[in-house]
Amino acid sequence: MRVEHDCIGEMGIADELYYGIQTERARQNFPVSNTTYEAYPIFLNSIALLKMAAAKANEEIGALPSDIACAICQAAEEIIAGKHKGMFPIDVFSGGTSVNMNTNEVIANRANEILTGRKGYEKVHPNTHVNMGQSTNDVIPAAIEISCYYYFQDLISELECLSNALAEKTKEFNDVVKIARTCLQDAVPITLGQEFSGYYTLIERQVRFCKKAQEACTQLSFGGSAVGTCIGTYPGYLEAVYRHLESISKIPVKCRENIIDGYQNDDGFLLVSATLKSVATGISKISRDFRLMSSGPRAGFNEIRLPSLQPGSSIMPGKINPVIPELMNHICYQVCGNDVAVTMAVEAGELDLNVWDAPLRKCIQESFVLLTNGLKLFTSKCVEGITANREVCRSYAENSLANATVLSAIFGYEKGTAIVKEAYENNESIKVTAVRNKLLTKEDAEIVLDPMVLTDQKKCSEIVEKYKKSLTK
Structure with a gap:
């Protein structure tokens, strides 16, 4: 055991542990969710990057001895490499000071070990050296912004994979005619490829939204210390720390024009969360459509077939459920719920610092992880394996009463309505009636009421024009 002290008192810490007294107090004080920061390594790595940048900047301006700066950087690099798993035991609902000091203590103990051969703060102190020129108030918001940038990279990659898969299905299903549905009622013909083109365009748009939100994550308030006034920093630190942070993170980070604004207002995280909600609602809608179109196989739409992944009932033999679309619905509901929590956390900030960032950090990261992991499954286990039930689709299209729309365009609305009513009463197609x-x-009916022709705007317009002219002769 080694004995560590803080402003409250002393505590014995097992010598194999790299964290110290403040981490242990937080571990004992906040065991509420059974989820620690170990669940979000990107966030811990982002803090480590900030500690490295600060050490390099302080070394450059002569505020930190080179041997200490190098040891701090080595310890931080080890965290990023995953060599200190288990050393971040703090619950995600603990305050930012807890996780900042957890990181400071792990780095300080490891840096001291590098320089002296033993843990402790004889040579490197968690506050004096590792936290030099910093405050929890600038470290933690900057770390979550950097984390969001990295999370967006992974999310965008999965969205692009989904977009590619949907583009392929758009081509594959281009000749599959079916009926569209509005208000869950039969509508005019459409091709399955046209429907999938809407899904493809939606995802392409979400990619653009994500890239815009990701770009906003490069504006940081790091270096402002406690409230944005840069108290406790040395001359030249602010310029140096951003230069080093950009170099080691490979992110085009910049200091906010008004650092104090960054401390007072967390609306940038609203943009991130709203973007995730936008992705979620789009994916949930597509999943809901897939469930409807694949419903059956004998008493539903049965227009598409999803990959069969597992039995869907403990009592009904052979029943197969759309488990991946349903998984995505579950995920998307959680993401939307997380957005509500983020909104409340941002709105609740007071005066010169928003301290309600624990649920914000947890919810945003959870949403990223759920969406990114879910999309990988959605693309590979669902979308790529979808096939069309061509015969069923065409049968629906040929028998849709809404095909009378083209007759209304030629002969007038009243005539079209009469044809629909008669066809419905006789249970026959518009063509027969x-x-x-x-x-x-x-x-002529084979031409005018060909459902595939009715999906083509140009061909349909030409037919309407041709037959309306014949009526006036």
Whole structure:
């Protein structure tokens, strides 16, 4: 055991542990969620990057001895490499000071070990050296912004994979005619490829939204110390720390034009969370559509077939459920709920610092992880394996009463309505009814009411124009 002290008193710490007294107090004080910061290594790595940048900047301006700066950087690099797993035992609902000091203590003990061969703060102190020129108030918000930048990279990559898969399905299903549905009622013909093109365009748009939000994550308030006034920093530190941070993080970070604004207002995280909610609602809508289109197989739409992944019932033999779309719905509901918590946390900030960042950090990171992991499964286990039930789709399209829309365009709305009513009462297609009423010959009906033709704006317009002209002769 080694004995450490803080402003409250002393405590014995097992010598194999790299964290110290403040971490142990936080570990004992906040065991509420059974989730520690170990669950979010990107966030811990981002703090380590900030500690490295600060050490290099303080060394450059002559505020920190080179041997201490090098040891701090080595310890931080080890954290990033995953060599100190288990040393971050603090619950995610603890305050920012706890996780900042946890990182400071791990780095200080390891840096001291590098320089002296033993843990402790004889040579490197967690506050004096590792936290030099910093405050929890600038470290933690900057760390979550850097984390969001990295999370966006992974999320965008998965969205682009999904976009590619949807683009392929758009081409594959381009000749599969079916009926569209509005208000869950039969509508005019559409191709399955056209429907998938809407999904593809939605995801492409979400990629653009994510890239815009990611760019906003490069504006930091790091270096402002406690409230943005840069108290406790040395001359030249602010310029140096951003130069080093950009170099080691590979992110084009910049200092905010008004650092104090960054301390007072966390609205940038609202943009991040809202973007994640936008992705979630889009994915949830697509998943809901897939569930409807694949419903059946004998009493549902049965227009598409999803990959069969596992039995769907403990009592009904052979039942297969759309488990991946349902998984995505579950994930997306959680993401939307997380957005509410983030909104409340941002709104609740008072005066010169928003201290309600624990739920904000937890919810945003959870949303990123859920969406990114879920999308990987959605693309590989669902979208890529979708096939079309072509015969069923065409049958629906040929028998849709909404095909009378083209008759209304040619013969007028009242005539179209009468044809629909008669076809419905006789349980027959619009084509059969139109021929029997001598609106069209059988040959013309095959052309005018071809459901595939009705999905083509140019061809459909040409047909309407041609037949309306024939009526005026």
